[in-house]
Amino acid sequence: MGTFAEQLSRNEASLTKAEKKKIIFLSCSVLLFSVMNGTMFMIAVPDIARSFALLPSQVSWVVTGYIIIxxxxxxxxxxxxDIYPLKTLLTIGLSLFATGSIVGFFAPNYVFVILARLIQASGASSIVALVFIVPSRYFPEERGRILGIVSSTMAFASGIGPVIGGFVAGALNWQYLFLxxxxxxxxxxxxxxxMPKEEKKEGKVDVLGAVLVAFAAASLILFITTFTGWFILSGIFFFSLFAWRIFTSEYPFIHPDLFRNVPFRTTIFSGFLAIVTMFGLMFMLPLMLSxxxxxxxxxxxLTLFPGAMAAAFMGKWAGILTDHRGSRQVVFLAFLLMIMGFVLLSTFNGSSHWIIGLVVIFSYIAFPFxxxxxxxxxxxxxxxxxIGVGMGIYNLFNFMAGAFGSAIIGRILDYESTIVLNPFSNAQGNAIIYxxxxxxxIVLTILNGCYFYFSFKNNE
Incomplete structure (x- = not known):
């Protein structure tokens, strides 16, 4: 069978240039649909509520249930x-994604809509998880460039999703989004x-550990989206059991040594804070423009579309810079772009929508970087x-950050303010709080940059 590293080397050596292009094209194609599937339905939530005469708290499960799974x-x-071939896992995931989509298209009632969304999520999650592993497994020498392409695809899908969702739901019906x-x-x-043929690798999956971490993560996401105290208590309880499990199991679901890795731990936390700000921005902009x-x-x-397109275009350069300048330098560049974008948005808030569409580009292009x-x-x-479980943790924290950022920003926007913190801003009335x-x-991003810098410096 050979070692894990030997299998990877054989995969890299056996792939021709044409085969690599096919794998990248396929991976980005399904990633496009996976990300778009989330953003399209956010636009369609009001239409679904009207179709089944639902309260906002009821229809929110179309989004919340999907995010959790x-x-x-x-x-x-x-x-x-880390154990099974990517080809096998993607086949299972894509089959579930398509099955959930078909169930949703023919859904006779709201219960079936929720069921369809959960099935969709159980399959679509395989795409975002495995596509981020493909560059490390099949293209280690071009990893940064391929990751840049993957990130630009996500940025493009995030921008085009609401446009397609609004058009299809308006011209046809929200159920056609499933189709x-x-x-x-x-x-x-x-x-x-x-996809290259791979053999099953050594190792076992700790089912109990998987169940415990799943309940813990679900509890925390529910707390973030509902601010119900019982969910945070449930999350602490299940995370405590999971911590006990990883130290007592022969094959822990996540090896405890992973969290002792300072660069990994720093990147996960710093990435979490960055995504909190980015998703908070994406959540806030439609509300502000409305x-x-x-x-x-x-x-x-349409106003946000240029920013998404700029992010998609810059993804390629993010990968090239990462390969040639180093990933940490690109992280600082992303922080700089975020700060520039936030400064401009704070200053020009309340201006014409086309000005907002231009200045938001700076923040949007920070996403692929x-x-x-x-x-x-x-x-x-x-x-x-x-790398598989590490990327899994990375994606889990990203999605939790997205939910956290949206929930926190939503709560803050419930308040009013008469004091303008930015001395260059002409914001008035409701625009002041934005x-x-x-x-x-801006402040959070600066603090995040300092944390990232000093954590790596002290580790060195």
């Missing part, structure tokens, strides 16, 4: 990738043909046999 699934598939996602079914035969600028859903999507660089650090500071939140994001 998606986040947990990313961790689970990441761990399984769009079902098209991933046609990619399965190509993955079976083009409340302050009075834009419709379609025009909000921070994601490419942090993923590259994790793939280099961990042993190859632990301007001040951007100032808060």
């Amino acid at each position: 998606y986040a947990i699934g990313a961790l689970m598939y990441g761990k399984l990738a 769009i996602s079902a098209t991933v079914l046609i990619t399965i035969p190509f993955f079976r043909m083009w 409340e302050i600028n009075g834009l419709s859903t379609l025009f909000i999507g 921070i994601q490419t660089a942090t993923a590259e650090i994790i793939s280099t500071v961990l042993p190859r046999k632990e 301007s001040n939140v951007f100032v808060g994001l």
Whole structure:
């Protein structure tokens, strides 16, 4: 069978340039649908509520349930990738994704819609988990460049999703959004043909540990999205049991030594804070453009579209810079872009929507830079046999950060403010609180940059 490293070397050596291009194209294609599937349905939530006469708290499960399963699934598939072939896991994941999409299209009631979304998430999570592992496993010499392409695909999907979702839901019906996602079914035969053949590796999956961490993560996400005290107590309880399990099991789901790795731990936490700010921004911008600028859903999507396209274009350069300048330098560049974007948004908040569409580009293009660089650090500071679970933890924290950022920003925006923190801002009325939140994001990003710098410096 050979060692894990020998199998990876054989995979790299056996792939031709044409085969590598096919794998990258396939991976990015399914990733596009996976990410788009989340953003499209956020736009369609009001239509789903009207279709079934639902309260906001009821219809929110279309998004919340999906996020929970998606986040947990990313961790689970990441761990399984350390043992089982990527081709097998992707076949299972894509099949579940397509099955959930078909169930959703024919859903006769709201219960089936939720069931369809959960099935979708259980499959779609395999895509985001495994696509981030593909560069490390098959293209170690071009890892940064490929991660840049992957990150730019995610940025493009995040931007185009609301536009497509609004158009399809408006022109046809929200159920046709499920039909769009079902098209991933046609990619399965190509993955079976083009993905390298791998053997099952040594190791076992600690099922009890997996269940405990799944309940713990679900509890924390529910607490973040609902601020219900029982969920944080449940999360602490299950995480305590999980901590006990990883120190007593012969084959722990996550080896405790992983958390003793300072660069890994620093990157996970710093990446978490960065994604909190980025998703807080993405959550806040549509609300701001609707409340302050009075834009419709379609025009909000069109206003943010240039930023998403710029992020998609810059993803390639994020990968090139990561390969040539080093991942840590690219992280600092991402922090700088985020700060520039937040300063401009705080200053020009309340201006014409086309000005917002231009200045938001700085913040949007930071997304592929921070994601490419942090993923590259994790793939280099961990042993190859632990990259799968490491990436799984990375994705889990990213999704938790997204939920946390949206929830916290949503709570802050409930308050009003008459004091403008940015002396250069002309914000008035309701625009003041938005301007001040951007100032808060600036401060958080600066503190995050200092933490990242000194943690690596002290470790060296």
